[in-house]
Amino acid sequence: MRLSDTIEAFIKEMLREDQQEVEIKRNELAEYFHCAPSQINYVLSTRFTPDHGYVTSSQRGGGGYIRIVQVRRSAEDQLAYLLNERIGASIDFTAAQILCRQLAESGAVSPEDAYLMASAVSPAAFSVPVPEAVKNALRAKVLRSMLLAIAQRRDG
Amino acid sequence: MRLSDTIEAFIKEMLREDQQEVEIKRNELAEYFHCAPSQINYVLSTRFTPDHGYVTSSQRGGGGYIRIVQVRRSAEDQLAYLLNERIGASIDFTAAQILCRQLAESGAVSPEDAYLMASAVSPAAFSVPVPEAVKNALRAKVLRSMLLAIAQRRDG
């Protein structure tokens, strides 16, 4: 298992115990895992972004810390946010995948549906010779279309 | 016996033991068989394709892997049929819609999933300025990708 995954799991376990909010010491954690402190930043920036459903803040200097807060949105709010703000006119596969996964983790959609949606906009699904910019525009529309279908399903 | 056949047999044996889902390290396996790593790709691409009833996914970078999932036998036949006969290289929205509806009616997929799939290839989702021929090729791929995702669901 990758170190990053281990650290990710460790932080998520802390969050589960500590009511979706946790404060860590970067250096301490790095020491604990025998890695460079910046490894912690890497984990945060690849697995604890707003798209992943987390917000982080930090304080430098003596007694510094990193705070990680898990944002909890209702399924409706989350869908509305994605439709109106997050998915604009264009989105790439990686971002789409993260959003789908986040929808599943928050329980807004089933893991199966999340995977289905991610598959629909995967590189494999889009392996046609058109510019990436056009693909990403299409990804946005396809994703939006599916989310609307889910939103409809939800409120009758 | 061909090396490829040996590797194929090896992987299938792993699958038999490990409940039709297995994760391999490409480099390790190549080392084990004293061959080039890309040989593994050759085996996968000639013997573990969706048409053969397998779906693969992978992760690059440190701690990377290749996951091979075996699709159920009955689903495999249906999948091959859908992929090759019904969808092919191109499909228009109307045909896709009919297909989705039939899948729901036959119980192959849930009505919700069927609707989700139809939404993903709807005219609204595809309202970008590219030729209709390209759109339909894309529809085929998107649909194919989603069906593979469904086939990949465990057990089912």
Add this chain to the structure above:
DNA sequence: ATCCTTTCTGTCTTTCTTTGACCTTGGAGA
């Protein structure tokens, strides 16, 4: 022997992870 298909290797590319060197910030004391 020749031609075609399948198998296999090697090289280069892409993606993800890990580390390290250097930068910035905020406090605590002098």
Add this chain to the structure above:
DNA sequence: TCTCCAAGGTCAAAGAAAGACAGAAAGGAT
């Protein structure tokens, strides 16, 4: 206030996989 130190931040380079693809080698059919 000024200086120093203890954090955390940034970024680029190195490392660790897997992917793509072209071309060589091996088999098989005629």
